[in-house]
Amino acid sequence: MPGEGTEIVLPKARILPDGSRNGMLLNLPEQRLYFFRKGTLVKSYPLGVFRDGFSTPIGSTTVVRKKVNPSWYPTESARRDDPTLPAVVTPGPDNPLGSRAMYLGWPMYLIHGTNRPYGVGRSVSRGCIRMLPEHVEELFEKVPVGTPVQTVSQPxxxxxxxxxxxxxxxxxxxxxxxxxxxxxxxxxxxxxxxxxxxxxxxxxxxxxxxxxxxxxxxxxxxxxxxxxxxxxxxxxxxxxxxxxxxxxxxxxxxxxxxxxxxxxxxxxxxxxxxxxxxxxxxxxxxxxxx
Structure with a gap:
């Protein structure tokens, strides 16, 4: 992580990736989500994406379910990697899903918050998409069940x-x-x-x-x-x-x-x-x- 006083440079302009202009468009190499409504860009958000050994599907799906204060059910592979993990992590400060979760049509893949905001803008997840707590709460209110989601890889x-x-x-x-x-x-x-x-x-x-x-x-x-x-x-x-x-x-x-x-x-x-x-x-x- 950058030390105190380190200058961090972010662009003031971005070029839209190719893809759908309806719903959510995620450009994984860019680590950014673009949210469109009726062909117009509403807002974009930084993301945390998958780390080495994992991946996120490239393609199209939808939001099939939404949950406030979700419980986290670690996968078998997650529990093999960390045998101390319980079968379920209830809502709270130790829950890696944060306060909001949007479940995708791809089983086991979510767009969710995080209890570790420093992971946003980095390659740290097991394939899910992480957002800053305040950003996922804002987007959660804008996105109904059935919203189209497209993931692309356009570096x-x-x-x-x-x-x-x-x-x-x-x-x-x-x-x-x-x-x-x-x-x-x-x-x-x-x-x-x-x-x-x-x-x-x-x-x-x-x-x-x-x-x-x-x-x-x-x-x-x-x-x-x-x-x-x-x-x-x-x-x-x-x-x-x-x-x-x-x-x-x-x-x-x-x-x-x-x-x-x-x-x-x-x-x-x-x-x-x-x-x-x-x-x-x-x-x-x-x-x-x-």
Whole structure:
């Protein structure tokens, strides 16, 4: 864990992963949940995901049951690993499910709170999805039984904003596990990334700076980085832009729009970031319509 006074950098902007725009969309390498209602992003939240030796299914399911103050029934494998575990852990401060649980159509998989909030933003679970206590309580009230849930694995995302193409590269699953274990990652070769970027860039592919792409893929900082050469006028490129998510940690919506626009136009390629000390759910806004 970072020591006292350590600066923690979180992005103020995120590119939406590909996937459903109805219900919950979980991008596991990003360790983030996006909640949509009727095609509109409501909010996103940081997650704790599976550790080495475990996994979470990739695919689609639904919320089949919800429970306030759930009891935890350790699996046989959990009790083999820790014979001191009881058959059931009742609600309370020692219950790893926290105060809320949403049970998925995949047996034994839940989205739940935690009694160990420091595990959020890390690879620590046996396959379930952990959320900060205040976040799961908020989401619990928004999500009815039957809500669609989609899990995806998209460590590299690409999207247009304000006439510029950005890449957001997170550690992939193996790198994330290595980061949890060793505190560092090794660069990897990303297959088919060039065709993906060229397809997204379209007629503006000649503006892509591949050295910047390579550096972003090597560093995997999880911060959107501009990968197109800056143009004096972006009017023509605006016609081809898509609208990825823009999020801000603390600023009001009107200030978020203004700040995000100025961030992308500034000299540094990485979208400006804010230093905070804990994982934070982010309110989302959309870029100004073009």
């Amino acid at each position: 590299v995302k690409v999207g247009w904003w304000n006439g510029e193409l950005y890449i957001q590269a997170h550690p992939d699953t193996e790198q994330g596990l290595a980061l949890e274990e060793n505190g560092k990652i090794e660069p990897i070769v990303v297959p088919n990334v060039r065709p993906k970027i060229e397809a997204k860039a379209g007629e503006f592919a000649d503006r892509v700076e591949w050295e910047t792409v390579e550096l972003a893929l090597k560093e995997r900082r999880g911060i959107p980085v501009r990968i197109t050469t800056k143009q004096p006028s972006i009017a023509a490129a605006d016609e081809a832009t898509e609208k990825p998510l823009v999020e801000s940690v603390t600023a009001p919506a009107a200030q978020q729009t203004q700040q995000a626009a100025s961030d992308s136009a500034a000299g540094p390629r990485a979208v400006a970031s804010r230093s905070i000390s804990v994982p934070t759910a982010s309110a989302a806004i959309q870029p100004k319509a073009e």
